[in-house]
Amino acid sequence: MNATSDSAHRPSVLHIFKIYYPDLFGGTLTVIRDICASLKETFTSAALVCSQAGKRCDTVGEVEVERVRSFGNVLSLPAAPSYPWRLWRRIPKHDLLALHAPFPLADLVFAFGFGRSRPLVVHWHADIVTHAGLRRFIEPLMRRTLRRAKAIIVSDRVLVDETPLLREFGDKCHVVPFGINTIAYDYPNIAPNHVNDRGRLVLACGRLVPYKGFDVLIRAAAGRQFEVWIIGEGSERPRLEQLVRDLGLGDRVRLIGSVKDCERIKLMCLADVFVMPSVTNAETFGLVQLEAMAAGRPVVNTALDTAVPRVARHGMEAITVPPGDAEKLGEAIDTLVNDPERRRRMGLAARMRAQTRYSAAAFKKGMETVYRDALTASCKEPSTAAAPQTTGWLDSVRIAAALAWSDMRHRYVRSLLGPFWMSLQMAIVVAVLGSVIGQMSNTDMLTRLPMLAVSMTAWTFLNGVVLDATTALQNSASLIRDRALPPVIFLLQCTFRQALFALHNACVPLVLWLALSRHDLSHTLAALPGLLLFVACTFALSLVLGATATRYRDLKPIIESTMMLAFLASPVIWSSDIINHRSTVMRLNPLTHLFAVWREPLAGASIDPGSIVYVLITLALLILASALTLVHLRKAAFWI
Amino acid sequence: MVSISLHNVCLDYPLYGAYDFSLKRRLLGHLIREPGETRIIRAIDNFTIEAEAGARIGLAGPNGSGKSTLLRLIAGVYPLSSGRVTVRGNVVPLLGLNAGVNLDFVAEDNIALLLRISGRKPIRSVIDDIWAFTELEPRMQRLPLRMFSSGMLMRVLFATATAFPADILLLDEWLSVVDEHFAEKAERRLQNLVSQAAIVIIASHDQQLLRRTCSSIITLDHGRIASTIAVEPPATLDLREKRA
Numbered sequence: 001m002n003a004t005s006d007s008a009h010r011p012s013v014l015h016i017f018k019i020y021y022p023d024l025f026g027g028t029l030t031v032i033r034d035i036c037a038s039l040k041e042t043f044t045s046a047a048l049v050c051s052q053a054g055k056r057c058d059t060v061g062e063v064e065v066e067r068v069r070s071f072g073n074v075l076s077l078p079a080a081p082s083y084p085w086r087l088w089r090r091i092p093k094h095d096l097l098a099l100h101a102p103f104p105l106a107d108l109v110f111a112f113g114f115g116r117s118r119p120l121v122v123h124w125h126a127d128i129v130t131h132a133g134l135r136r137f138i139e140p141l142m143r144r145t146l147r148r149a150k151a152i153i154v155s156d157r158v159l160v161d162e163t164p165l166l167r168e169f170g171d172k173c174h175v176v177p178f179g180i181n182t183i184a185y186d187y188p189n190i191a192p193n194h195v196n197d198r199g200r201l202v203l204a205c206g207r208l209v210p211y212k213g214f215d216v217l218i219r220a221a222a223g224r225q226f227e228v229w230i231i232g233e234g235s236e237r238p239r240l241e242q243l244v245r246d247l248g249l250g251d252r253v254r255l256i257g258s259v260k261d262c263e264r265i266k267l268m269c270l271a272d273v274f275v276m277p278s279v280t281n282a283e284t285f286g287l288v289q290l291e292a293m294a295a296g297r298p299v300v301n302t303a304l305d306t307a308v309p310r311v312a313r314h315g316m317e318a319i320t321v322p323p324g325d326a327e328k329l330g331e332a333i334d335t336l337v338n339d340p341e342r343r344r345r346m347g348l349a350a351r352m353r354a355q356t357r358y359s360a361a362a363f364k365k366g367m368e369t370v371y372r373d374a375l376t377a378s379c380k381e382p383s384t385a386a387a388p389q390t391t392g393w394l395d396s397v398r399i400a401a402a403l404a405w406s407d408m409r410h411r412y413v414r415s416l417l418g419p420f421w422m423s424l425q426m427a428i429v430v431a432v433l434g435s436v437i438g439q440m441s442n443t444d445m446l447t448r449l450p451m452l453a454v455s456m457t458a459w460t461f462l463n464g465v466v467l468d469a470t471t472a473l474q475n476s477a478s479l480i481r482d483r484a485l486p487p488v489i490f491l492l493q494c495t496f497r498q499a500l501f502a503l504h505n506a507c508v509p510l511v512l513w514l515a516l517s518r519h520d521l522s523h524t525l526a527a528l529p530g531l532l533l534f535v536a537c538t539f540a541l542s543l544v545l546g547a548t549a550t551r552y553r554d555l556k557p558i559i560e561s562t563m564m565l566a567f568l569a570s571p572v573i574w575s576s577d578i579i580n581h582r583s584t585v586m587r588l589n590p591l592t593h594l595f596a597v598w599r600e601p602l603a604g605a606s607i608d609p610g611s612i613v614y615v616l617i618t619l620a621l622l623i624l625a626s627a628l629t630l631v632h633l634r635k636a637a638f639w640i
Numbered sequence: 641m642v643s644i645s646l647h648n649v650c651l652d653y654p655l656y657g658a659y660d661f662s663l664k665r666r667l668l669g670h671l672i673r674e675p676g677e678t679r680i681i682r683a684i685d686n687f688t689i690e691a692e693a694g695a696r697i698g699l700a701g702p703n704g705s706g707k708s709t710l711l712r713l714i715a716g717v718y719p720l721s722s723g724r725v726t727v728r729g730n731v732v733p734l735l736g737l738n739a740g741v742n743l744d745f746v747a748e749d750n751i752a753l754l755l756r757i758s759g760r761k762p763i764r765s766v767i768d769d770i771w772a773f774t775e776l777e778p779r780m781q782r783l784p785l786r787m788f789s790s791g792m793l794m795r796v797l798f799a800t801a802t803a804f805p806a807d808i809l810l811l812d813e814w815l816s817v818v819d820e821h822f823a824e825k826a827e828r829r830l831q832n833l834v835s836q837a838a839i840v841i842i843a844s845h846d847q848q849l850l851r852r853t854c855s856s857i858i859t860l861d862h863g864r865i866a867s868t869i870a871v872e873p874p875a876t877l878d879l880r881e882k883r884a
Contacts, residue, residue: 168724395759402756406742406749413744413784482736482812483757484715552663634719637712638654639661 011375012044014094016087016106018078020049020067021060026207027287028100028125031178035098036063038179038364043371048090050078050105066090075131077104084109091115096375099145102128104138111144119374122149124173127163129211129282139165146172150374153367155285156307162281174370177307178287179363182355185265185294202226202333203271203297205264205288206278208234208255213279213302213324218243220277220330221253226337228253229271231264268295272343273336276301276308279323283308293317293354298346300332311358317350400489404496419504422460427508430456433573450517451603452573453509455595459572461502462538463563468494469546470556477640487636491546495539523604530598530607533615537594540622547629550639566591590618642729642807642838644691644714649723651684651713651863683709685863687723693838698850698871700843701860707843710860711735711810714841729807729838732758736812737797743786747771747796750785754800766803773799773829775822795822802829805836812843 015032036045040062051067058065070080083105091097097120099106109115122145128135142165146152152173160166160173206212214230218240221228237255244253274292276299284306289299299318303309312318319332336343412418430453438445469491476490549555570591586592593611600607659665683706691697699707712718715733740757741750751770752762771781774795785793834840834853844850850857851871859866
């Protein structure tokens, strides 16, 4: 009872990582488990991870784990397409988010601005080393995540100095070295200073993955006397087994596989030398070497640019050798194997360092401070910091609408008819064109008139939006520069303004329709989705052309003449059946299809599926181009 | 918590000449392997500043030293080239008064539009308050701004721009444009606005104004901080004001 009321006000932390027990064992997971266990009095913990088994929810230890179905691993990442969605759904249920980086799936969520409502702490476990080619794509995401993080936790100062991305956020980084409870390593029969005179057992521990460098260790064992036991499981196993066979080391090198924690501790205490042969900077700390140190074992590690050679220091608790150098590694192990006294001395020093410098209490205190500060900092921050961000889009649309409305009212100033002058003009154009085309095609023009008027209205809209957009940014220079309004507002304003004018113009086709055709509303409704597509394409086109025409002023006349050409080459005033054959130019012309998607249903015909596909592809391309434009639009203030 | 923090901020301002605006020229330049060099000046150079709530910062310096550019950078108009900007709070940039004004509209509609642009709902009472401040006749509300004298126009625009308090206020040399009779009242309102805002940054050539209003004055030169002076506490300011 007490526990439930207690958990009610304990802040809840959501740990975000790719995997959790029992699907995998490893250093990062140990850290997450240790955090959850040591902070259980002050925080409740939950984890959102991926799993191929697809089990939904269960509890591991004290941690409530939700698993998202993944379909295997792609480039060391779980292929769990629903992860970002599930993460987004879960965020509001927790008080604090702890992202264990690198994990690009979660970066996707944070980089796009979701989950701003909760403070985020990033545990930086490692940089992306194994798939360095991906860095270029993932780094911008990670930067955005780090930018919104309240704190970044690293295990050692050197990571901040050596990682360019972290250096950018140096003031947010908190160094909290991992801690270990050395009491667990007081194995009853074997004191920490126990030294086996035979001294042949070399132990290594870790997932069997390439960066751990176990192949180097195996090659180092060739031609020497010591025995190597490797604890751990992983994808490299067949390769390592093959290597052992090739070198004929079957009797001295054993891949033990996964063992229970207590077994591992026992093995650590039994071993004579502990080796960490990791070959890349993906190994940032080496929690297992800390465990071996707690067990009082001397360590052989590698000179990486990470905390590895700083946790167990060369000459004091360890012998540090260049990474990937089997010869030097073998030599170092032999030195320790042949010198029991040195092993004992280094083992004691190692245990001492684990006890004092890497105590579990200090780790707990450090974590608690960072988590608490992140929570209180976000409480102090007024919600205004988040509010303008979320309402920003809506505000932009509102301002654009207000500006467009005022533009339209401007037409009424000193003029009774206002924009209806344009409608009048439109009516004249439709009447003249109608009679001319009627002469040309010998068909009953009267029934075609409403369609001609609608097409002309739509064309006027599209033409107006695009042409307005080319000058919109320059005309609003003062609002952009002096009032800091986002430039996209003024491109949106063009669409809104022309839409208002189009509504005025629409009275011409409306009158014709009422007068000349059967009144069937269902056709009108069927045309609406197509019309929406038309408007969306128009806006996206105006966004792209508006921005580029502002950057490159010589584009404006080109756009103007192209629009004229497009008007003539598209079935606006004539329809395809007047011509009676569909030429290639017409089929390739996107405007043909852009008009077809709403005009065909309006006329009661069915749309050609090809047209829909064509329009959707056009829209997709335009949206892509608009997204690019929006990125560059930040520089618009320089252009105007 | 309202705060502004600029950390080693640089802004490279591209100076586009007539040719730089030409796409044809640019494409041709690629073909004939004559890359068009866009001239770039460093408008803000390694600028670092921290401002917490209560800061009153004056920016001084000769023309072209980067005062306005810095204000625009904080307002988010220009993307910075390097460094970091963190702004917490609602920024109201009042850098130019005539932005968004339509002279053909009547004063009332202009006020409503300007309020909408700054994200406020134009309510009748708000517009009446603004009009009361301008001390102009009520019937003039229904006249197009085109008929206003420049002084009257300034009154309307000033009253509208300063109608609402802001967290962070960015002001750029615009008290000088108000006519003399109105100046005193305008400055009182400005002081009032400044006292309500958490952070105020004013760019001005008027050293007296800066000393009266600001707690520290940063002198800029070629985008760099030439000097930072802390102004004495307001006790002396009052005396100065009385003397003036």
